[in-house]
Amino acid sequence: MNNPKNASNDSTSKQKYLGDRGLLVFLVFLSAFAPLSTDLYLPALPTMTTYFNVPGYLTNLTLILFFIFFSVGMLIWGPLSDKFGRRPVLLVGVTGYAIAGLLCAVSGNIYQLIFFRVLQAIGGSSASAVATAIVKDVYLERKREKTLAIVQSMVIIVPAVAPVIGALLLTLTSWRGIFIIQGLLGIIILLGSIAFQETIEKRGSGSILRTLGRLGVVLKNPAFTSLLFIFSLSSISGLAFISSSSYIYQNDFGVSSQIYSYFFAFNALAMMLGPLIYIKLSNHFKRFSIINLCFGITILSGLAILLFGQSNPFIFALALFPATLASSCARPPSAYLMLDQQTEDAGSASSLMGSFATIMGSLGMIIISFNMDNLILIIGSLNIILGLLSGGLWLVVTKTPLLSKIREA
Template sequence: MMDNSEKLKNIVPLLALLTAFPAFSTDMILPAIPSLALMWNESIAVINLILICFFITYGFFLLFYGPISDRYGRRKPLIIGISLYIFASVLCAMANSAATLIAFRILQAAGAAASAALSMAMTKDIFSGAERQRILAYIAIIMALAPMFAPIVGGWLLTYFSWHWIFVAQGIMGAIGLLGVLRTPETLKEASQTPLSKVMHSYGNLLLNRNYVIMVLVMSVSLLPLYSFIAGSSALYINGFGLSEQNFSYFFAFNALALMAGSMSCLKLTDRMNPRHLITTGFAGIVIGAVLILVIGQRGPWSFAIPMALITYSIGISRPPSNHLVLEQVHKDAGSASSLLIFTYFTLGAMGMWLVSQEWMERMQILGSITLICGALTLVAWMILQKKGIAAGQ
């Protein structure tokens, strides 16, 4: 039986890597989006489908991996999913048009979906209570390195090689994750006895869990501005402010650093401050950042980056306790609960990506409006939930 120090040393880095798969798979390609649009003579809205279709497919397949892992364990679905991810990454590297790259990205997402949902389920398998909340904060800190370095690595690869090597790098990352899973024992202590034909019924039970559904929706809306920023950032910095692909990657990393700083602050403050107050502070910070983007965001890259950093910091400080609160609403079917949670994150995130890709108004105004509306909605909803006692699970 592993003690706590062994768990942290051996399991947490693997859990963080698995959770970071979507960040590596999306953020590494971001510096190439404007150049791909020019090379293939497509609009940004079309090229952004390599992000949007990835997110939608990723979320859809999460619904399958979770309950299957509750029935057969975490290792087998992870091995199958990561192997598919590696194969699809090689295909993406060989794509010769926007249509083929979008198709191969869909296949890549189908494999990557095994990682994030099952890593969260493994966290629930191994840790509990306040310890789980600390582990989620540790994972969030390590995971924040992915969006920080992924676009920088992508920018470097574009400087010295071609965009194809971005997907070669993702395949290598998948191989590292696969080796880690092969060396990790099964974490599920007691498998569900539900027959495979009925394994998806666990979602029906979760949808009847009123507190779980409400908390999932509120926390998912709070993340929608982050996904909108991911899809719109390269066009804003490269096309809007005229930055190079490499300089864009540094500005994107600055916002990722703010996300990590928020997670680190959460870790430091968890034992001193009520987690509900951390969530309230985070949601309020999103609203303030949105107002600043709408007022001063157009003035220059730093006038946009600093308010956006406040938003990502606020998300970072609120996400670990909010994820913990959501998981506290369920007592079984952790894989299904994790899958449905992340499915909702990515589905609403894809909606934000689609909205920010449109040409209804200036892209900066679209992003600021999305962030203000989502921040205000989640803050008001969160205050109501606390008054009604639904948020008392912490």
């Protein structure tokens, strides 16, 4: 059974203006910056391509380059937040995001839009880099793990509803209006950042180059790096499905875009329920056992996809559901365990976690693009292979003296 330490669940720093609930909502919005910045304007991509009269690949660069620079930005903002504090980094980054969003709205050509999207990515990445670090600053032990689960569960709602909201907004405004809304959202988060009170207790010292070098120090921690690699692998299959889902349902199964959105929402439901189920299970079982179970379910789900997934869209959705549920269920304990390996440099650790997940997800998009004729087989195979690889590495690593205590945690 799980016996958490009797550590205090109170935050290390009281939030005078935000309060406990306000801080939780604030963390959800910080963690949701990426989907808010991408999924919200996805329905406008064809309109933008027509408006600028450019090839589709140029418009898609506004999405691809956003992810690349978002990932790079996290690696910069995280260490800087360890040196200068979470609040200053948020104030600078979110201000840049809001301004860049408004500049996107007034872009005169596609190249200006691409450039302003890069600036938007760099600014917005500050929020994602700092969000998990704040959780480590503020919450202790069991409360930290529950907060991670709640935040991650709520964040999943955003990519599920953002495209729907974006499509609705297009009936009321143009693509420029969507970027204005993104800029206004940035201003709202900026107001929250102003109200936010600093949570880091001990700041780093030394030059900025030395501060950025803390990323290397964190990566030299074998306990952190091994867990980082193991748990980032799940992003490959997750993003592979998301990037190919419309092709699977609309091209392979022949459903309409409206019906596709229902199937996508069903999968998003699994992502949302996973962290909540973990909270319930962790009251009775050890983290080690739950993570083992998640890897096992992922493998079995992959087998079900291979054997039955091509028959019809309903069976495919049902076969995929357990893998998605298991992946999201493993996120809170994996994030907790990775953060627990670092007594300092929480910002650097947080940024590496976010960046690695983005990089692995991008790899999944690349893999799926190599063979668009057998998407369902690839999705099933990825879940089996990655489930076996991650699960095997997990069992090996947790037998080493370095992480053997995880079995009792």
